[in-house]
Amino acid sequence: MYAYIDGKLTFKNPAYVVVEAGGIGYHINISLNTYSNLSDGERCKLYTWLHVKEDAHTLYGFADEGERRLFLHLISVSGIGPNTGRMILSSITPEEIQTAIVKADLPLIQRIKGLGAKTAQRLVLELQDKLKKEGSDSLIFIPQHNTIKDEALSALVMLGFAKQTAEKTIDQILKVTEGTLSVEQLIKQALKKL
Numbered sequence: 001m002y003a004y005i006d007g008k009l010t011f012k013n014p015a016y017v018v019v020e021a022g023g024i025g026y027h028i029n030i031s032l033n034t035y036s037n038l039s040d041g042e043r044c045k046l047y048t049w050l051h052v053k054e055d056a057h058t059l060y061g062f063a064d065e066g067e068r069r070l071f072l073h074l075i076s077v078s079g080i081g082p083n084t085g086r087m088i089l090s091s092i093t094p095e096e097i098q099t100a101i102v103k104a105d106l107p108l109i110q111r112i113k114g115l116g117a118k119t120a121q122r123l124v125l126e127l128q129d130k131l132k133k134e135g136s137d138s139l140i141f142i143p144q145h146n147t148i149k150d151e152a153l154s155a156l157v158m159l160g161f162a163k164q165t166a167e168k169t170i171d172q173i174l175k176v177t178e179g180t181l182s183v184e185q186l187i188k189q190a191l192k193k194l
Contacts, residue, residue: 002059006045012038017061019044028061029082031089033069037063051082058065058087077126079119088112101127114138133162150175161194170192 005028007021014035014167018025028046030038038044046061047068060082062068067089074085074097087132088097100108101124109120113127149170156166169190 001051002048002100004047005059005061006043008042008139008162009044012040017044017046019046019061026059027057028133030061031067031086032091033089033093034063034065049082062089067094070098072177073127073130074123074142077123078120079122084114087114098131098179102131104128133157148181151183152190155183155187156190156194166190166194 005021007019007026009017010020010025011013011018014030014032016027016029017035017038018027020026024070027031028048030046034046038082046063047065048062049060049068049072051058051060061072062071071085071089074088075082082086083123092100092108096108101103105122106117106124109123110116110117115123150168153163153166156170157163170186173186173189173193177189
């Protein structure tokens with residue numbers, strides 16, 4: 001529902017912040033990673049995710065889009081809810097989490113409070129292929145200035161194609177067309193070849 005909230009940081013502690021935007025103070029739960037990335041300045045921008053339950057609506061905030069995407073991957077795993085996802089992001093950095101899952105580093109994952117052997121195995125089992133397919137650090141690094149190639153590649157990966165295969169196909173098409181295609185045309189041509 002909310003992509004991000006940009007406003008005045010009125011209160012900050014390691015568990016949550018209050019951001020005032022448009023005259024409304026938003027109580028946003030954060031991880032320690034986000035807390036350490038927030039400056040003490042007046043203004044902040046947090047990428048958010050709204051958890052809706054029968055008895056509560058809870059906002060979770062993240063320092064960048066990559067951390068939010070990793071959080072959404074984590075909570076998609078059976079047995080991991082938003083609070084456990086926040087605990088994982090508070091225990092080790094998003095980069096370390098992603099690497100641990102891709103390399104199946106179960107001892108590192110099990111060191112996180114609240115995660116046992118079965119949950120660690122389920123995390124690796126359910127997320128390893130997704131994270132490998134998207135490429136190393138794809139959740140963490142997000143290009144700020146998307147080119148036509150970047151946008152087309154991102155769309156193809158979201159559709160389920162392997163990043164390396166999609167990238168090769170896009171490069172072949174761009175060589176032939178000399179970069180005269182729009183994003184939509186590039187994606188359509190790539191879909192025909194994949």
